[in-house]
Amino acid sequence: MSSEAYRTVTETNARIDEVRDGMRILWDVTITMDDGLPLAADVFLPEQPGQYPVLISYGPYAKGLPFQEGYPTAWEALSSSHPDVAEGSSCAYQNWEVVDPEKWVPHGYAVARVDSRGCGRSPGYIEHFSARETADYVACIEWAADQPWSTGKVGTSGVSYFGMNQWQVASERPRGLAAVCIWEGASDFYRDASHHGGILSTFWEHWYDKQIKVVQYGLGDRGPVNPITGLNVCGDETLSDDQLAANRSDFGAIIRSHPLLDDWYRERSGVLENIEVPLLSAGNWGGSGLHLRGNVEGFLRAGSAQKWLEMHGLEHWTTYYTDYGRQIQLAFFDHFLKGVDNGWDQRPPVSLLVRSPGEVYEERAASAWPLPETAWQRLELDPVRLDLVEKGGAEAGSVEFSGEQDVTFRLPVSDADREVSGPVSAKLFVSTDSDDADIFLTVRLFDSEGKEVTFAGAVDPNAPISMGWLRLSHRELDEAASTEWRPIHPHSRTLPVEAGTVYEVDVEVWPTCIVVPAGHTLAVTIGGRDYENPELKDAVTMSNFKNAMKGCGPFLHDDPIDRPAQRYATRVRVHCGGEHRSSILLPFQER
Template sequence: MTTATSVRLLCVPRPRLAVPLLVALLAGSTALVPRPGDTARAADPVIVTESGYLDAPDGTHLKYTVLRPEGEGPFPTLLQYEGYNAGSNPTRVNDDFGAEMLADGYAIVGVSVRGTACSAGEFDLFSPHWATDGAAAVEWAGSQPWSSGKVGMFSFSYAGFTQLLVAAEQPEHLAAIAPGMVVSDAYRDVGYPGGIANTQFPVAWEAALHLSWAQAAQQAQSMSDPECLANIASHQVLGVPGGVTLSGLQHPYDDRFFRSRSPERGLSRIDVPVLGEMSWQDEQTGVRGGLAFEKTDPRTTWTIGTNGMHGMYAESPRSRALLHQYFDHYLKGERNGWQRTPHVQIWHETAVDGYDPAWVTTSDTRPFPGTVRTFRLGPDGTLGAPVAAGATAGTSYLTPLPSPGLVSEQIAIDQSVAYGVTWQAMPVNPLGSAAFTTAPLTRDLVLTGGASLDLWVTSTAPDADVQVTVTEVRPDGQEVYVQRGWLRLSHRALDRSRSTRTSPYHPHTQAAQRDLPIGEPAAARIEILPFSHAFRTGSSLRIWLDSPSQTGLWGFTPNALPTGVGQPAMLTVLHDAEHPSRLVVTQERGRARGPLPACGALASQPCRRDPLG
């Protein structure tokens, strides 16, 4: 079945609504996230809409919808390929970008992954079919009479990591990809950060998928599409073995399931240009997946890193402008200066108001260049100070105990605080946490990249989970959230061949798991997710150690099944001469620009009163 209609596209401003988290998440859309500066556009081009089903290599029907300008073309073609309902809504969560590109003469195709929305087949998490089906969709789109033959893939999240899978298949018509907010290593990036089960996000994601499919069914009902309705009816069974939640819970270690399906396995085969985006405080997929862009061809890979939320890709006008320039170059062949664009852009202090950075630093090499710095943990909560002989040997806290969380903005939108995450008002429990803080800085400290907390600990139990939170303590008595990292200490084994001073790599295999020697010192390196932050003169750098807590849409079950026993522990962080625990970071050259931002002005970096002040 193929249908085609002509409509006049009208882009209207979105209402500024306070939407409960679950509703916004289940809608699978960042469109409900309020943002400053929404305005309607005057251009209302006539758009032809065509819907139908294309054949995957094994004959499975995949739902598609095409939006294209009137006329014969040929049009450079953009493809969004994901499992929500792009097959019915090609510009899903990219409404502004889609309108801009359609007005500029692009065709936009949306295709739903097999086993999702209106497409036939069974859902199978990170199935190899996701790659081959997507490649077939690229070839179909590129061979249509209205297409120029050059196809670019766009969008973020689900539609970001599918680009990595498809590009590894090297379809002939694929000219460029622009994946944002990706998952590359499905185990480490989001399923089991630090080896700890992320039990909340998979449930929420699966629920979001099913609600999105229900929305596609409503659209199919109005369009009299019985094939879609039959397919969705077969999908709407939560908790199937191949679904998001059960697939992850059946694989608590980094086993063949994850290794054979994760997008990172095919990164070296990607032979088209890549424009990757990542948000340091991404509350949904996290930022670790952005490490994928260090494994694609550096000559044809460009990356943008910024503080902010999951939807920065679509919500930032600056991001959309760069995407437009990129696709104009590779799909239209325009000589617009893209080749002179620095390969790595670090956006500093991107603001809630307009999602624009205060300043940008650039490089043509990755990881971003800098100098490795170490800050020694010491007695009385010191960080980076000399440790005197005979000083207290360790700092202790109990785990698991409740600890302050960071939750997605839609739970309680308050425009006086940062977008993306809101620091819970839960007080710090001195029995369940330990903090280490530098003296006020005498010069600016700009940190960019990954970080490692290299601990020596003793424990009263054979296992424990550790959460590390990096913050800035400002001269005005406010504390600003920067980043987090996690580790289940029984997963502390290192793959030294893949580890660096600022990026520990843990095998997370069942064979590598080792209980803690009760009462005996044990070394453990905790990976802190990549970030960039400017600590100005007069501020202090701080780390908190406590139990894993709500972080965006991630929720953890501390030291629980399937790989833990839930036994409480007294953890002692050692910091004597024989057991030098330290924070290892990378300092970027240069100083912060401009004055200290107001609290709540930075995207996804909320403030609170310093609980130790």
């Protein structure tokens, strides 16, 4: 059917309405919010008139900016290493962190992409993850459910930002929302994203400069052009720098001004217990710093009666687009948006890609998280041999670290493969020469020659196994919410720290999964700074991040206001053995 004939069936307010590449595309559809603001959306439909379930996304990265143009280094890595991503697609409609319509429309789905307020072709004031943004997303979902080309069933899908805001919007229970697929998205904006263990991450300030200001509405003729439509990616208005600045919040400065977990963060985290719709939460083993903890916590805490957790590896822009990830998403949405009896409801609640060195993965299903068969083992830190030893085996004494010096404890080498999969936590007894201290804990792997083995992280190509952080003044525990394997800190106030006093602290280390081959050894490094791979000679740089990738990716804790050297570069002692049994709890699995 021609574009003109289809238009008589379904009237739209699209800027451009055309049929191409096997799809009917409505470019720049207007969705009006309750305050009168017009948001811009692109909608991709099957050529055949009808009603289809809708996959929708709402976010700031500009719907008209091709993946290849906006994120060239990520696209090159993705397309060259995973040819299945491009197979069957022209890739002309690929966008950063959302579905490729050419892979979904042929399966009978409508795909809607909405530029969030103030970004791309949507005017307005930028205020990320705010209640205003969440209300906009609710309105967009309900709009999609009401369209004549919609069955009334809407699913949300996307990676990172497009995953994070799903926790928020799902907890509002919008009409028409029937399923959510949250792929690598933080669910707790304070603990997962802005402050790790109470320590400020500078990621968001740099992200704002590199990924948001460059696609702000009002760049107009100064911004990129959609190569398909010829429309300005960032709106038809061309505003001055002063006008642009007036239309956005200073995200980094606002985060810095909220050092404790308050209502500002709660507004940006959603109420997980309010979520009712079927949920697929997919996390990344290499996502320490943003793309891991939230997916596990979201799965555990969501109120949904039907919920699933999937855990994988590789870069955070990879698995979502590969056949592996897309087929999982397709089965999930086919079942809940189309009613297909494909056995999804019989799928085990937890599925893992168990990780081995060399980016080797083995699929495993489980009935719960943590895995029910976990053999928990608490190993003490021996300050003399610098080993991880069984209970009661550590010598009494202490070791020191500082902003420049770390200390590493190793598990004895085994002649058989061992697996560590699950949450990790540490109980430390520490004292400091200052009035506060920051603890950085890194779980690492070394081969038989003592060389560190790293992995493809969600962002950094040379990441360690896992990380944990804690500011000593944030040591207070939420006793009701905490478990031995997952300490939770309220971060609602700071506790005093006196120089020389020994404090017992519990450090949450983000979940992990690693097969430790025979002859290799697991190690725990404790220090006062971000991990850097000591053997890395040429750090990778990427088009969308400011810093070079040295092990932590862009998730650094180097803000001079939050971490003044005179406070956080001083000596800290870890007390071990005797009455101060510093230890780490590891989740071993049978092999």
